[in-house]
Amino acid sequence: MLLLFLVFIVVSLGADTPYYPKYPTRKIQVLDGIWQYGYSATADPTKIDPKTVSTPQIATVPGAFDVAAPGVLGPRGTAFYKTTIQTTPNSPLLLYFTACSFYCSVFVDDVNVGDHRAGGYQPFWLNVPASASATRTLLVVVNNQYNAQTAPTHTGGDFYMYGGITRSVIVHEQPANSYLLQVETFTVDWKTGALNARIVFGGDAVTSARLSLAWDNGTPSSPTAVTVSNQVAHLNNLMVPNPTPWTLDSPKLHTLQVYLLDSSSAVVDSILVRFGIRTVTIAKSSTGLPRIAINDKAVKLHGINRHTMWPDTGSALNLEQVTTDVTILKSLGANYVRGAHYPQDPRFLDLCDENGIAIWEETLGPNVRTSNLLDPYFMKYQIQAVNEMISASINHPAVLFHAFYNEGPSNDPKACPGYNASASAIRERVGNPPTRLVTWASNQKSSDVCLDIADVLSFNSYPAWYDHPNDINAIVPFWESQVEWILKHFPEKPFLISETGAGGVYEWTNSSHPYWSQGYQSDVVGVEAGFAVKNDSVSGITLWQFADIKANDGDTKKLRTM
Numbered sequence: 001m002l003l004l005f006l007v008f009i010v011v012s013l014g015a016d017t018p019y020y021p022k023y024p025t026r027k028i029q030v031l032d033g034i035w036q037y038g039y040s041a042t043a044d045p046t047k048i049d050p051k052t053v054s055t056p057q058i059a060t061v062p063g064a065f066d067v068a069a070p071g072v073l074g075p076r077g078t079a080f081y082k083t084t085i086q087t088t089p090n091s092p093l094l095l096y097f098t099a100c101s102f103y104c105s106v107f108v109d110d111v112n113v114g115d116h117r118a119g120g121y122q123p124f125w126l127n128v129p130a131s132a133s134a135t136r137t138l139l140v141v142v143n144n145q146y147n148a149q150t151a152p153t154h155t156g157g158d159f160y161m162y163g164g165i166t167r168s169v170i171v172h173e174q175p176a177n178s179y180l181l182q183v184e185t186f187t188v189d190w191k192t193g194a195l196n197a198r199i200v201f202g203g204d205a206v207t208s209a210r211l212s213l214a215w216d217n218g219t220p221s222s223p224t225a226v227t228v229s230n231q232v233a234h235l236n237n238l239m240v241p242n243p244t245p246w247t248l249d250s251p252k253l254h255t256l257q258v259y260l261l262d263s264s265s266a267v268v269d270s271i272l273v274r275f276g277i278r279t280v281t282i283a284k285s286s287t288g289l290p291r292i293a294i295n296d297k298a299v300k301l302h303g304i305n306r307h308t309m310w311p312d313t314g315s316a317l318n319l320e321q322v323t324t325d326v327t328i329l330k331s332l333g334a335n336y337v338r339g340a341h342y343p344q345d346p347r348f349l350d351l352c353d354e355n356g357i358a359i360w361e362e363t364l365g366p367n368v369r370t371s372n373l374l375d376p377y378f379m380k381y382q383i384q385a386v387n388e389m390i391s392a393s394i395n396h397p398a399v400l401f402h403a404f405y406n407e408g409p410s411n412d413p414k415a416c417p418g419y420n421a422s423a424s425a426i427r428e429r430v431g432n433p434p435t436r437l438v439t440w441a442s443n444q445k446s447s448d449v450c451l452d453i454a455d456v457l458s459f460n461s462y463p464a465w466y467d468h469p470n471d472i473n474a475i476v477p478f479w480e481s482q483v484e485w486i487l488k489h490f491p492e493k494p495f496l497i498s499e500t501g502a503g504g505v506y507e508w509t510n511s512s513h514p515y516w517s518q519g520y521q522s523d524v525v526g527v528e529a530g531f532a533v534k535n536d537s538v539s540g541i542t543l544w545q546f547a548d549i550k551a552n553d554g555d556t557k558k559l560r561t562m
Helices: 001-013 319-331 346-355 376-393 413-427 472-489 520-536 553-562
Strands: 029-032 035-038 058-059 079-088 093-097 103-108 111-116 124-128 136-142 169-172 178-189 194-203 209-215 226-227 231-241 254-261 267-275 280-284 288-295 301-306 334-341 358-362 401-405 457-460 494-500 538-543
Touching: 001 346, 035 194, 058 079, 111 553, 178 254, 178 267, 194 209, 194 254, 209 231, 226 231, 288 538, 301 319, 301 494, 301 520, 319 346, 334 538, 346 358, 346 376, 376 401, 376 413, 472 494, 520 538
Parallel strands: 301 334, 301 538, 334 358, 358 401, 457 494, 494 538
Antiparallel strands: 029 169, 035 058, 035 079, 079 136, 093 124, 093 169, 103 111, 103 136, 178 194, 194 231, 209 226, 209 254, 254 267, 280 288
């Protein structure tokens, strides 16, 4: 009885999503709370009989089932999460998983309604057929094992990848046979507040629709008939009333609520999105060098690489932890964060929008090889991951860059078509003029043969740490040589230092600042940040990294044997 009571309380209070977009006219349940739980180290997650699944324990959703102490490996296997939900009889459902890691297979009333193989950090939708019963049983099968078939985009890396339902699950009662699936905004002119909107429909195919728009919680407009082609309607040259641009220093936000109306102008469905009026372009600095520009003004981006990870929650951060991270970023004076190395929590995106912190967002992809990029199966799910990432963050003005393949095989010409495929998938989604720029963190630097594809060049390197260790005097000449090479070969492309820095043992302070001491780390970071801020050829820098994280499986095992 206690278990059912806890789930009921959480569900009954879930009136809308805990982040944007909002759905003010829908019946929605946020399934955060206590679920029934089971685990198997040997079960094949693709061959589950839901009628035989055992869930004798309880677990919190969102949550990672493999959280363990630092230096201790969590379990890798298959977890089973089960709960019941109360819905309107004969209503189809839309299930929205904000993140489920790595592989996720979903059953409703013992019937499989779909799975997800494109990575454990971005949201996805599943459609659930109607039932005459008001009580529906939801079973989620989650596997956190590295497997090229069930989790092809989890190619490894130097950080621990957690498993579980790590972000909220949201149930929508489908409002009509045809409904609003997505509202996307694209700034056309930041001075006038002109923008284009892309309205995506779900459910039954439609060729036309009646819409009404409301800006900034204002009065809805008169109904307008729009043409729908391939489930998409384009609304061009909309004018935001009383527009105020979004900038890093003044992050003003606007809202747009789109109403879908029936023939009598009654509301069928609505989506409320929040957006900022801002452009991101490549402009010349006062000295004529290529720079990132927000609303036609060159900006200097300075910040940190951040993993979504806390010791006690793994990658399933609660809102207090997300908020704490943003507060720390602001206290550091950061105006920029690189979301390493996967799509970001929408609550984090909301907070960065509100606080004027620019974001680099990328698909999961450390340790990608040329063989992956030549594999149609991998590329199918990589492109799916790109699209899911963009769908979740398209209206966030803080997101300036979309990226992929951290430290990938871009020194190999055979890999370039795979780079181009991801870049093209991004460009197809981000509007014209584009609301995001394409890049990737390259550790190949001048050996990178795919750089023509990028809008912005971004290099990872660690002078005075991995290269020329213990030689702080090597830092400035190294980065000067990179800038010189870029200006010679790609004079129209801005440059970002996407990773650099040094390690430091927390407990070790020493007046002589030896290698691995906090003093040495501070010295290295100070020189590198100083170079990036002062050099007009550098558009931005993200130091490695925001906080200590749990290492990958192999390095964690090594730690236990030391």
